[in-house]
Amino acid sequence: MIMKPCIMIIEDNIYLREELLHTFAKEGYAVLGISSFQSPEQEILNAHPDLVVLDINLPGKSGFELCKWLKNRCTFPILILTARDDLNDELRALGLGADDYLTKPCPPNRLLARVTRLLETYQKLPSLLKFGGLTFDVDACRILWKTTSLTLPETEGRIFQLLMEHAPDIVSKEYIAGNLWGGVDYVDENILQVNMTRLRKNLDKIGLKDIVRTVRGQGYVLCPSSEP
Amino acid sequence: MIMKPCIMIIEDNIYLREELLHTFAKEGYAVLGISSFQSPEQEILNAHPDLVVLDINLPGKSGFELCKWLKNRCTFPILILTARDDLNDELRALGLGADDYLTKPCPPNRLLARVTRLLETYQKLPSLLKFGGLTFDVDACRILWKTTSLTLPETEGRIFQLLMEHAPDIVSKEYIAGNLWGGVDYVDENILQVNMTRLRKNLDKIGLKDIVRTVRGQGYVLCPSSEP
DNA sequence: TAATTTCCTTACAACGACTGTAAGTGTACA
DNA sequence: TGTACACTTACAGTCGTTGTAAGGAAATTA
Numbered sequence: 001m002i003m004k005p006c007i008m009i010i011e012d013n014i015y016l017r018e019e020l021l022h023t024f025a026k027e028g029y030a031v032l033g034i035s036s037f038q039s040p041e042q043e044i045l046n047a048h049p050d051l052v053v054l055d056i057n058l059p060g061k062s063g064f065e066l067c068k069w070l071k072n073r074c075t076f077p078i079l080i081l082t083a084r085d086d087l088n089d090e091l092r093a094l095g096l097g098a099d100d101y102l103t104k105p106c107p108p109n110r111l112l113a114r115v116t117r118l119l120e121t122y123q124k125l126p127s128l129l130k131f132g133g134l135t136f137d138v139d140a141c142r143i144l145w146k147t148t149s150l151t152l153p154e155t156e157g158r159i160f161q162l163l164m165e166h167a168p169d170i171v172s173k174e175y176i177a178g179n180l181w182g183g184v185d186y187v188d189e190n191i192l193q194v195n196m197t198r199l200r201k202n203l204d205k206i207g208l209k210d211i212v213r214t215v216r217g218q219g220y221v222l223c224p225s226s227e228p
Numbered sequence: 229m230i231m232k233p234c235i236m237i238i239e240d241n242i243y244l245r246e247e248l249l250h251t252f253a254k255e256g257y258a259v260l261g262i263s264s265f266q267s268p269e270q271e272i273l274n275a276h277p278d279l280v281v282l283d284i285n286l287p288g289k290s291g292f293e294l295c296k297w298l299k300n301r302c303t304f305p306i307l308i309l310t311a312r313d314d315l316n317d318e319l320r321a322l323g324l325g326a327d328d329y330l331t332k333p334c335p336p337n338r339l340l341a342r343v344t345r346l347l348e349t350y351q352k353l354p355s356l357l358k359f360g361g362l363t364f365d366v367d368a369c370r371i372l373w374k375t376t377s378l379t380l381p382e383t384e385g386r387i388f389q390l391l392m393e394h395a396p397d398i399v400s401k402e403y404i405a406g407n408l409w410g411g412v413d414y415v416d417e418n419i420l421q422v423n424m425t426r427l428r429k430n431l432d433k434i435g436l437k438d439i440v441r442t443v444r445g446q447g448y449v450l451c452p453s454s455e456p
Numbered sequence: 457t458a459a460t461t462t463c464c465t466t467a468c469a470a471c472g473a474c475t476g477t478a479a480g481t482g483t484a485c486a
Numbered sequence: 487t488g489t490a491c492a493c494t495t496a497c498a499g500t501c502g503t504t505g506t507a508a509g510g511a512a513a514t515t516a
Contacts, residue, residue, distance in 0.1 A: 087335055094341040099349070100328075107315055113322040121327065124353055140368065153474055190492095191476060197494060198475095216484070216491070381503055418463095419505060425465060426504095444462065444513070 005119055006030040008049035010040060010066065011081070012058055016104075020053060020081075023108045024115075037061075041069055049076055051119060053111075054098075056082040056089065064096060071097035075128045077118040081106060129164040132224030134211075136164050148206040155180065156199040159192075163212065163222045172219035196220065233347055234258040236277035238268060238294065239309070240286055244332075248281060248309075251336045252343075265289075269297055277304055279347055281339075282326075284310040284317065292324060299325035303356045305346040309334060357392040360452030362439075364392050376434040383408065384427040387420075391440065391450045400447035424448065 007024045009031070011017040021031045032047050034040055037059045044052065044066075052070065056063035067078055077099040082089070085103040093101050100114050129136040135144040141157030143150045152160060158180055162171055177192050196212065203211055213223045235252045237259070239245040249259045260275050262268055265287045272280065272294075280298065284291035295306055305327040310317070313331040321329050328342050357364040363372040369385030371378045380388060386408055390399055405420050424440065431439055441451045 087338060091337055091341050094345050099345065109319055110315060113319050117322050117327065121349065126352075126354060155475070188477075190478085193493060194476075194495095196492090214492070383504070416506075418507085421464060422466095422505075424463090428464095442463070 004028050004030050005050035006032060006047070007115065008032040008034070008044060008047055008052050010034045010044070010052060010058070010063070011055045012037065013055075020111075023111065027112060040066060044070065045073070051076055051115060051122075052078045053081050053115075054078055056080060056084055056093075064092060067093060067098050068096045073130050075122075075125070075130060077122050079111075079114060079118060081111070129161065131164050131167045131222065134164070134208075134222075134224060136160060143203075143206070143208075145206060145208060150202060150206045152199070152202060155195050156202060159195060159199055163220060167222040170215050170219045170221040175219070232256050232258050233278035234260060234275070235343065236260040236262070236272060236275055236280050238262045238272070238280060238286070238291070239283045240265065241283075248339075251339065255340060268294060272298065273301070279304055279343060279350075280306045281309050281343075282306055284308060284312055284321075292320060295321060295326050296324045301358050303350075303353070303358060305350050307339075307342060307346060309339070357389065359392050359395045359450065362392070362436075362450075362452060364388060371431075371434070371436075373434060373436060378430060378434045380427070380430060383423050384430060387423060387427055391448060395450040398443050398447045398449040403447070 007029045009017050009020045009024075011020065011034070017033045021033050024031045032049060034043060036043070040058075040061065054063050054067060058066070061069075063080060063082065067080065070078060078097070080093045080098045080101045081104060082101075083104045090101040099118050102111060102114065126140065127138045129138060133145065136142070137144065138157075138161055141152045141154065143152065143160070159176055162176055162179060173189075173192055177189075181191070200212055203209070211223060213221050215221055235257045237245050237248045237252075239248065239262070245261050249261050252259045260277060262271060264271070268286075268289065282291045282295060286294070289297075291308060291310065295308065298306060306325070307328045307330065308321045308326045309330050309332060311332045318329040327346050330339060330342065354368065355366045357366060361373065364370070365372065366385075366389055369380045369382065371380065371388070387404060390404055390407060401417075401420055405417075409419070428440055431437070439450060439452060441449050443449055
């Protein structure tokens with residue numbers, strides 16, 4: 001069965017939010033509404049949506065700030081939906097990386113068509129993981145950092161993928177081993193360490209020293225030297 | 229030196245066309261205006277633009293038809309720019325694969341911002357070659373056809389790439405050999421034939437029999453059984 | 457029809473990348 | 487100082503890729 005994409009609505013007006021949720025739900029999308037504006041960044045990050053519909057006038061951080069912050073860390077499309085029918089706002093939003101800019105009131109058909117277009121376009125993009133200034137192309141097993149790049153062998157790539165997906169949390173050895181070698185009959189505790197050495201040696205090639213840290217007794221964790 | 233993207237303007241009103249060309253040229257883009265509406269498809273195909281700005285009301289084929297035709301064969305973004313401020317037209321255009329829909333008159337800043345956004349998004353897409361229902365991902369050396377896909381080894385991939393790039397024209401053996409083995413000292417006439425056999429055998433795996441035809445004394449050519 | 461040119465096919469071997477095994481070394485912590 | 491945990495290096499097997507060699511098939515021409 002094909003999982004429908006998940007749309008997340010960042011809008012403080014509860015009536016409008018519910019209306020938007022309903023509009024998308026009716027079309028078969030999975031939907032999520034922001035629940036509070038305490039720390040919208042974390043809430044969005046944790047939700048892993050496929051697309052975000054974002055208002056500009058929000059309590060706390062503005063939509064502009066949110067848009068910029070998210071575009072530096074995530075790979076989903078952002079559609080701005082706002083009452084501010086102002087060319088300067090639109091230019092600013094697009095400049096910050098927003099993928100579309102629509103003004104309220106907006107016919108549901110129009111919104112749906114734009115969202116569909118964005119989802120179709122983004123589906124063709126390579127699946128990227130972002131964290132701490134690093135980008136990892138899962139399909140190509142390729143790390144992008146600053147102006148350099150590095151292609152990893154399959155095994156090392158899958159380990160690095162797990163570290164990226166769970167960063168900044170610690171990933172246990174058991175979890176990695178289970179994920180790579182079926183977990184059933186643990187080939188050997190050592191093989192993971194060997195691949196860790198290989199991964200670190202490769203990362204060192206492009207200047208990424210000490211990115212993979214060992215937490216004794218617990219596992220490994222990704223520790224970028226500088227946030228983006 | 230970095231080559232600026234090329235914008236192509238498909239607009240029959242010569243004054244508006246010149247104005248648009250000027251707008252983009254001033255920003256440093258390479259620009260091209262459609263010269264006639266005899267066979268716009270061929271003119272656009274030959275130009276290999278990075279983005280197309282397309283009007284709806286055109287002599288001959290409508291912008292809708294053009295948009296649909298192009299989206300089935302090309303990979304550049306299409307921005308519709310029309311005087312028809314009609315939601316149904318917009319929905320239709322987006323449904324046909326258009327990437328954006330703007331209405332005239334449109335502030336140059338707005339147009340430029342939208343174009344920039346589309347170019348940035350499309351730059352992240354894998355570089356795809358399309359011909360006759362086939363798609364070839366150059367970076368991944370991967371053929372996509374209907375619901376199947378096939379990853380080729382480097383050498384076969386480069387041969388297939390040359391065939392795709394020049395289709396539906398014949399590609400000479402000398403050209404391929406020159407492109408792959410430096411052309412200087414022709415490793416061996418035979419090695420190309422060996423790789424052709426391998427390529428054909430691989431294509432056969434996903435049901436693409438007789439796609440690569442031999443033209444005796446001239447070279448090879450791509451011959452898809454059915455147009456898309 | 458026979459000869460010649462052009463193209464195709466198969467088998468083989470060399471090479472390199474990747475990966476797990478084994479054995480020994482280093483390091484933190486009680 | 488001892489023990490558990492983690493790291494490193496060398497080695498060998500496997501697999502995919504690629505060019506070489508040799509012979510066969512098909513089309514063209516005399």
